Amino acid sequence: MHVSYLESVITKAEGRCRDRGSRLTPLRRQVLRALVEVSEPISAYGLLEICNAEREEAMPAMSMYRILDFLVDQQLAHRLVSSKKYIACSHIDCCPKHFQRVHFLICDQCARVKEVEMSEAMMDSLNHVAGAEGFKLSSRQLEFSGVCGECR
Numbered sequence: 184m185h186v187s188y189l190e191s192v193i194t195k196a197e198g199r200c201r202d203r204g205s206r207l208t209p210l211r212r213q214v215l216r217a218l219v220e221v222s223e224p225i226s227a228y229g230l231l232e233i234c235n236a237e238r239e240e241a242m243p244a245m246s247m248y249r250i251l252d253f254l255v256d257q258q259l260a261h262r263l264v265s266s267k268k269y270i271a272c273s274h275i276d277c278c279p280k281h282f283q284r285v286h287f288l289i290c291d292q293c294a295r296v297k298e299v300e301m302s303e304a305m306m307d308s309l310n311h312v313a314g315a316e317g318f319k320l321s322s323r324q325l326e327f328s329g330v331c332g333e334c335r
């Protein structure tokens with residue numbers, strides 16, 4: 184991980200928060216930084232351990248969950264439903280605008296996660312199938328496991 188990439192991500196994340204009328208506080212920044220550095224899905228407790236190792240005063244788990252909720256809300260991080268783990272958004276640095284709905288390709292071998300966007304037609308069709316069963320989707324996030332290009 185290049186320090187410059189990390190700095191650039193943090194600066195962009197601060198800008199995004201400012202644009203949305205929120206703020207990347209020092210605590211939030213620390214969590215996001217750790218999440219970017221880990222660069223693979225990690226649990227809230229795993230992240231808490233990393234962050235607390237750097238802190239004089241340990242942060243309680245509750246604060247970590249609150250901060251992660253904030254980061255997910257701001258689309259700076261994503262929560263994988265299948266593993267209950269978190270990853271930093273891979274588009275903080277490059278895209279001014281985030282996809283409306285993001286889906287994930289998760290590599291079984293290296294745990295790398297790729298964010299992808301699906302067509303509206305495909306999502307409609309999925310909703311239709313669920314609706315026909317009287318099923319109301321609580322998550323419209325798709326997660327696929329497989330083997331990534333690099334591992335193949």
Ligand SMILES: [Zn+2]
Pocket residue numbers: 258261271272273274281285298
């Ligand atoms: Zn993202």
Ligand SMILES: [Zn+2]
Pocket residue numbers: 290291292293294295330331332333334335
């Ligand atoms: Zn892989």
